[in-house]
Amino acid sequence: MLVSQIELERYMDIKFTNRQSHAAEYVLEGLQSEMESILRRPIEVQSFTETHKVEYNNVGIPNTSFFYDYSLDTTGNVLAFLQPPYTYYLKNSPVVSVQSLTATGPEPGSSTISLTEGTDFTVLKYGVDVYRTFANDRLNITYTAGLDGSNIKMFRLLILRAAAREMQNMHDDVVGIQDLETRNTAPMTTGFTAEEIASLRKHRRVRIS
Numbered sequence: 001m002l003v004s005q006i007e008l009e010r011y012m013d014i015k016f017t018n019r020q021s022h023a024a025e026y027v028l029e030g031l032q033s034e035m036e037s038i039l040r041r042p043i044e045v046q047s048f049t050e051t052h053k054v055e056y057n058n059v060g061i062p063n064t065s066f067f068y069d070y071s072l073d074t075t076g077n078v079l080a081f082l083q084p085p086y087t088y089y090l091k092n093s094p095v096v097s098v099q100s101l102t103a104t105g106p107e108p109g110s111s112t113i114s115l116t117e118g119t120d121f122t123v124l125k126y127g128v129d130v131y132r133t134f135a136n137d138r139l140n141i142t143y144t145a146g147l148d149g150s151n152i153k154m155f156r157l158l159i160l161r162a163a164a165r166e167m168q169n170m171h172d173d174v175v176g177i178q179d180l181e182t183r184n185t186a187p188m189t190t191g192f193t194a195e196e197i198a199s200l201r202k203h204r205r206v207r208i209s
Contacts, residue, residue: 002044002149003028003159011160012167020167027166031159031191038197040205042146043155045096052088054103054137085122085129092145093205094125099142101128106136147203158196166190 005024009016016024036042101121104112115121115132122129128141149155169190192200 002032003156008163012164027163031162039203043149045144045146047144048092049142052139054133085131087127087129089127096144098123102140103137162192
């Protein structure tokens with residue numbers, strides 16, 4: 001979590017009861033999820049796994065073809081690759097690193113091959129460029145992605161402000177129920193305000209269609 005319950009206590013300058021602490025955790029988790037939904041990307045670096053199917057038009061070029069291209073690695077071995085590579089756009093960005101990328105053939109019992117970064121694929125901020133795949137292969141990609149939210153101070157402040165409003169609303173509602181009467185307090189905004197959402201716009205992910 002980007003903001004802890006203890007940090008919220010310090011921000012509001014109060015000490016939560018056990019029940020309020022549990023409520024604060026729910027509020028903070030919900031607000032972080034809401035912010036990530038607005039931005040269309042995680043605000044903390046996390047691990048993800050995705051599966052992609054290689055399109056039929058992304059077919060390996062036979063080495064007897066005039067258009068076949070190759071290079072040599074540091075040991076002098078031939079490295080076959082496609083020109084140009086095929087780009088796979090990942091659901092979460094910015095991509096920090098790729099832990100593994102494997103390719104499995106479409107036939108039952110097909111072997112799984114581990115692809116090597118820098119030789120078989122290149123990591124981009126929004127996905128991967130893959131050079132060595134064949135039609136209908138299944139790619140399994142494990143990667144880490146997300147914004148470095150702990151160093152984007154605005155994120156923490158916006159969550160603290162919204163959480164403080166939520167907790168104040170909750171307190172007023174509970175006191176009103178205990179008193180068996182409606183308290184004459186103006187309703188406060190829940191969630192993020194329109195102005196707060198607008199301030200997040202530059203960090204929002206634009207979908208590529």
